[in-house]
Amino acid sequence: MLEVEQKYRADLGKVREELLKLGASLVEAKEEVDVYFQHPCRDFAETDEALRVRRSGSDVEVSYKGPRMRSNAKARLELTASAEGDVEAVLEALGFKKVAVIKKRREYYSYGPLTVSLDDVEGLGQFVEIEAVASSERSVGEAEAEISALAERLGLRERVDATYLELYLSIFKGGV
Amino acid sequence: MLEVEQKYRADLGKVREELLKLGASLVEAKEEVDVYFQHPCRDFAETDEALRVRRSGSDVEVSYKGPRMRSNAKARLELTASAEGDVEAVLEALGFKKVAVIKKRREYYSYGPLTVSLDDVEGLGQFVEIEAVASSERSVGEAEAEISALAERLGLRERVDATYLELYLSIFKGGV
Numbered sequence: 205m206l207e208v209e210q211k212y213r214a215d216l217g218k219v220r221e222e223l224l225k226l227g228a229s230l231v232e233a234k235e236e237v238d239v240y241f242q243h244p245c246r247d248f249a250e251t252d253e254a255l256r257v258r259r260s261g262s263d264v265e266v267s268y269k270g271p272r273m274r275s276n277a278k279a280r281l282e283l284t285a286s287a288e289g290d291v292e293a294v295l296e297a298l299g300f301k302k303v304a305v306i307k308k309r310r311e312y313y314s315y316g317p318l319t320v321s322l323d324d325v326e327g328l329g330q331f332v333e334i335e336a337v338a339s340s341e342r343s344v345g346e347a348e349a350e351i352s353a354l355a356e357r358l359g360l361r362e363r364v365d366a367t368y369l370e371l372y373l374s375i376f377k378g379g380v
Numbered sequence: 381m382l383e384v385e386q387k388y389r390a391d392l393g394k395v396r397e398e399l400l401k402l403g404a405s406l407v408e409a410k411e412e413v414d415v416y417f418q419h420p421c422r423d424f425a426e427t428d429e430a431l432r433v434r435r436s437g438s439d440v441e442v443s444y445k446g447p448r449m450r451s452n453a454k455a456r457l458e459l460t461a462s463a464e465g466d467v468e469a470v471l472e473a474l475g476f477k478k479v480a481v482i483k484k485r486r487e488y489y490s491y492g493p494l495t496v497s498l499d500d501v502e503g504l505g506q507f508v509e510i511e512a513v514a515s516s517e518r519s520v521g522e523a524e525a526e527i528s529a530l531a532e533r534l535g536l537r538e539r540v541d542a543t544y545l546e547l548y549l550s551i552f553k554g555g556v
Contacts, residue, residue, distance in 0.1 A: 245421030268473045285465035
């Protein structure tokens with residue numbers, strides 16, 4: 205599955221109001237704790253990959269994110285499996301190392317084929333992510349156009365191309 | 381969790397009969413397909429570790445097995461998480477490589493604190509595994525004594541110390 209998304213720094217109150225005016229519907233609101241892992245023998249910062257274990261209540265989800273595509277920085281392969289049990293212990297036994305824990309309160313809104321997330325991220329601030337799913341590289345352009353159109357309508361101007369992990373590392377570990 | 385187990389080559393028909401005479405109860409019978417993976421940068425054959433994805437019906441279980449303990453070859457650390465979705469794709473994206481697919485029909489019997497598995501393994505033959513769980517290294521000796529006592533009562537004499545993966549590799553890939 206290709207995930208196409210764009211993140212913006214924004215005031216969530218205003219965006220929420222605009223979204224509801226447009227007829228978007230709140231799907232759910234939850235706290236998410238994302239633990240990012242470093243690979244035992246690849247430097248994910250170099251390869252632009254990520255491995256994340258997301259816990260939300262009793263749900264556990266493991267996601268691998270491939271490198272952002274050269275043709276389009278907003279698109280990347282995402283593979284996800286849901287899990288139960290001590291996934292982190294299995295990963296650590298395999299040599300993966302925790303590099304960051306990112307906590308956020310997230311509201312998911314649905315707007316046509318798009319998912320809009322209003323994120324209040326601990327230590328990083330407030331962001332809006334607009335996401336579409338593309339089944340092929342060809343449909344990435346289409347998804348991107350839908351994202352841009354909605355961003356425009358919501359008055360989102362401050363694009364952030366870094367991932368939350370990159371933002372976290374730049375602030376808390378003096379990384380890139 | 382420390383897994384303590386011993387495997388024996390045996391005629392399943394005879395062992396089943398003995399088990400039922402002893403009052404053991406059949407817990408379940410199922411087909412299991414185990415896919416073993418090689419680590420992207422560690423040689424599991426050298427480190428004596430294993431990563432296995434077991435599918436049985438719609439259940440998916442991911443297990444990491446640590447090296448067999450020096451003090452006692454029958455005991456090793458086992459970490460397990462249940463999963464849903466394309467776990468294999470996530471592992472392959474992370475650089476893990478499939479090295480073996482082992483199919484078996486397994487009957488699980490419960491006998492006091494022990495679990496007895498009657499395994500008909502495709503291409504490898506018939507085996508009985510007796511397993512106990514030990515919470516600490518100290519209780520491993522006790523678990524081992526229980527396993528030996530039951531093996532004796534079941535007339536199991538042909539101990540097999542190799543794992544199914546090792547047996548598989550020795551037959552199908554000319555490995556150790």
